[in-house]
Amino acid sequence: MQKLYLMGFVQKQSHWFLAGLFVMSMVISIPYEDFRRHRKTIYVVNILLLLVVLSPLGHSAKGATRWIDLGAFKLQPSEFAKIFIIITFADFLSRREGKLKTFKDLIPCFVHVGVPMLLILKQPDLGTTLVFVAIMFGMLYVASPNTKLIGGLFLGGWTTAIGWVCTL
Numbered sequence: 001m002q003k004l005y006l007m008g009f010v011q012k013q014s015h016w017f018l019a020g021l022f023v024m025s026m027v028i029s030i031p032y033e034d035f036r037r038h039r040k041t042i043y044v045v046n047i048l049l050l051l052v053v054l055s056p057l058g059h060s061a062k063g064a065t066r067w068i069d070l071g072a073f074k075l076q077p078s079e080f081a082k083i084f085i086i087i088t089f090a091d092f093l094s095r096r097e098g099k100l101k102t103f104k105d106l107i108p109c110f111v112h113v114g115v116p117m118l119l120i121l122k123q124p125d126l127g128t129t130l131v132f133v134a135i136m137f138g139m140l141y142v143a144s145p146n147t148k149l150i151g152g153l154f155l156g157g158w159t160t161a162i163g164w165v166c167t168l
Contacts (some may be wrong), residue, residue, distance in 0.1 A: 016132040037089045043112075046084040049077035050119035065122045078120045078128045085116055086135060093143040106153070109140060133157075 035042065052068055061067070068075040092112050099105055117132040141150050 035087050036091050039088050042084050043088045046081050081116050089139055101146050120131055
């Protein structure tokens with residue numbers, strides 16, 4: 001019985017592996033400039049998928065609503081959101097090259113990443129939310145000429161988080 005279950009699992013994983021290779025080859029064939037042209041559409045699709053999860057169409061398990069049930073499989077939009085936010089945030093930052101010098105200049109960056117991040121936190125998915133924080137600060141560190149500002153924000157965020165956790 002155990003062997004039969006294991007073979008079914010291996011077969012299922014093999015199918016998904018081949019599907020992943022196919023999708024990867026399709027994405028690789030797209031010139032990266034096309035992603036830049038469609039940045040607004042990618043961002044809107046990202047937000048819409050995350051909103052669908054929070055609607056009655058979202059699938060819940062163990063107290064979390066993170067999936068969209070598509071019949072044959074369940075889609076977890078927060079996994080795609082990581083890739084989508086990297087693509088759109090890279091374009092967002094490149095359009096502000098040399099202009100990220102003060103905290104006020106960084107507020108639109110926080111809003112750009114914060115909207116999908118808050119939707120993911122609402123699911124609740126703290127792990128993916130923390131990945132978003134790491135993505136945002138990593139990309140800001142590379143994009144901003146003011147590393148003291150980014151470092152100060154990062155340090156302040158960690159201090160606040162640790163203080164908050166210690167009061168629980």
